[in-house]
Amino acid sequence: MKKRICILLSFVLLFIMTGCRNHAAESQKTSNSAPKSEQAAAESKILVVYFSATGTTRPLAENTAKILNADLHEIIAKDPYTEADLAYNTNGRADQEQNDPSARPAISGKVENMEKYDTIILGYPIWHGQAPRIISTFLESYDFSGKTIVPFCTSHSSGIGSSADNLHPLCSEQTKWKPGKRFEAGTSVKKIKKWLDHISSSYPKIQS
Ligand SMILES: Cc1cc2nc3c(=O)[nH]c(=O)nc-3n(C[C@H](O)[C@H](O)[C@H](O)COP(=O)(O)O)c2cc1C
Known part of the structure; x- marks a missing residue:
């Protein structure tokens, strides 16, 4: 026992x-x-890049990055735009740049490790029907061959028009472009999600 x-x-x-x-x-x-958010960021292959002179495009870019758990990068002008620069139809700085197809306003900072991204979601305001010239500076600063660019914009009232298509020649022919979309100021997260779902149905790398 x-x-x-x-x-x-x-x-x-x-x-x-x-x-x-x-x-x-x-x-x-x-x-x-590592914390879950850091792991997800390390694995992220989507970069949301935006330029926002008066803060309208910024929240859309931030929400897009949050929804997709993607990295976020702001394009910042080396020479910041003043209120006078942005007063349009005054022949101010922004007007002059938009009138000059060769204008390439300098950018402060850069995207580290652009090679790790396969998708770039690119947000900008419409300036006289087009993307601000600083977007041209950005696109000519990297090689986007093999990457997909998904443009979006905000505006007072104009549609995206030819603004996105006119950016295509600035990148190599091996760059893949998705159709762009225009949003109004203060677009809800729900609407952004709907857009991302729509893109992901034809492009599964984007999963919201
Ligand atoms: C120089 C300049 C030109 C503009 N041109 C247009 C235009 O052609 N059509 C339009 O609807 N809005 C136009 N706008 C308004 C901006 O597109 C709109 O306010 C945008 O949402 C601003 O985005 P942001 O605050 O992220 O810079 C223009 C603004 C500026 C500064």
Whole structure:
């Protein structure tokens, strides 16, 4: 009888010890791994890039990046646009740049590791029916061969018109372009999701 109790106790002890070891290994695994958001960002192959002179395009870009768990990059002008620069139909700086197809306003900073992205979602305001020239500067600064660019814009009232199509020649022929979309100021997250779902139905790399 004593022997049986001893054997039983040994089994119980072994069981408890194995359980403890597994638990310790499991918690070590959890504490070693990076937070979920960092892991997702590391795996992200989508970059949301935007230029926003007066803050209308910015929240759309931010929400798009949040929905897709994508990285976000703001195009910042080296020489910031003042209110006077942006007053349109005054022949101010923005008007002059839009009138000059060769204008390439300088950008401050750059996208690190552009090569890791396969999809670029590109947001900009409409300036005289077109993308601001700083978008041209951006597109000519990288090689987008093999990547897909998905343009979107905000405007006072104009549609996206020819603004996105006119950006195509600035990139290599190996760049793939999705049709662009115009949004109004303050577009809801629900509407952005609907757009992303629509794109993803023809382009599964974008999953909202
Ligand atoms: C120089 C300039 C030209 C503009 N041209 C147009 C235009 O042709 N059509 C339009 O609907 N809105 C036009 N707008 C208004 C902007 O497209 C609109 O306010 C946009 O949402 C601003 O985005 P942001 O705040 O992200 O810069 C223009 C604004 C500026 C500064």
